[in-house]
Amino acid sequence: MAGDNTTTGLENYLHIIFPQPCYDEYFVKFNFFHAQCFNIVLSKALGYSIILGAVMVKLPQIVKILKAGSGEGISLAAVLCELFAISATTTYAFAMSFPFSAYGEGLFLTIQTSTIAFLILFLGSNAAGAFLFGASYIGIMAYLLSGLCPLPILGALQSINIPIVILSKMLQAVTNFRNGGTGQLSVVTVFLLFAGSLARVFTSIQETGDTLIIVTFIVSTVFNGLIFAQILYYWNAKPKKD
Incomplete structure (x- = not known):
């Protein structure tokens, strides 16, 4: 009996990666x-x-900010745009009941990205703004994930994600260029974000078939990839002085 329970438990875990009928095909x-x-399995x-x-993808970024005691060189506008994009995709995917494997990282990225925005404000001598931002963001996300927000609104938020993503990255790219x-x-x-978004193109095609998600x-x-290329280009460059 104990052996059977162990086998059943193992099968349950395997079904996470090998859903039916693929479990039967393989095993x-x-x-x-x-x-x-x-x-499907890939x-x-x-x-x-x-x-x-x-x-932990953004933990190195958070640690770097804390060690420096500053968010210098990081565009707050870009971080907020990125946070909007991640939040919209996560809440839309949740409402559409997509498999957790297709969007689950968004939950962790929202926490870490909002933390970065908080730190930029707080370390920039704007403690009141930092706490106001934190409280507001928690309230908004609670509403969007509660099921009370109409699906058409979540769909609309997702539909404007593409220009928001472009704006977010271009703001950071321009900031990098100006700072040298x-x-x-x-x-x-940055590398993990690049690799993760690349892999998400494949998983979104496979698991959601949603054009908005795929194009995003x-x-x-x-x-x-552009931001990662800039990091490599400016690797040994000294920031421009005002």
């Missing part, structure tokens, strides 16, 4: 060359890997 029929199941594995990575460097931007964080991640990949 009952031993059909390891099933093309459709390969895409998408699930990538999706949960992205979520695990998202738990990338300030307190973390190369680890394609655009995000392109502009995350």
Whole structure:
């Protein structure tokens, strides 16, 4: 009996990555060359890997800001635009009941990105603004995730994500160009965001089929790549002095 329970428990965990009928294809029929199941399993594995990575993807950025005692070189407007984009995608995907593996990292990214915005304000001698922002954001997210917000509104927020993502990244890119460097931007964080958005293009096609989500991640990949390229370009550059 104990062995059966262990087996059942193991099967339940395997079903997370190998949903039916792919579980039977791999572990009952031993059909390891099933093309459709390969895409499904790869998408699930990538999706949960992205979520695990998202738990700490922006921690290097947060640590760098705290060590420097400053958010210098990081565009607050860009961070807020990025936060809007992440929040819209996460709440829309939640409302649409997409698989958690298709959007789960958004929950962790909203926490970390909002923390970065808070720190930029707080360390920039605007404590009142920092706490007002924090309280407002928590209230807005609670409403959007509560089920009280109409789906058409969430869809509208998601539909304007593409220009918001472009604006967010271009604001940061312009800030980098004007400063002649990338300030307190973390190369680890930027690279992981680039890699994660690239992988999300595939998982979104596979698990959601939602054009809005797919195009959003394609655009995000392109502009995350731009910021990463700037970090490499300015690697040894000294910031411009006023």
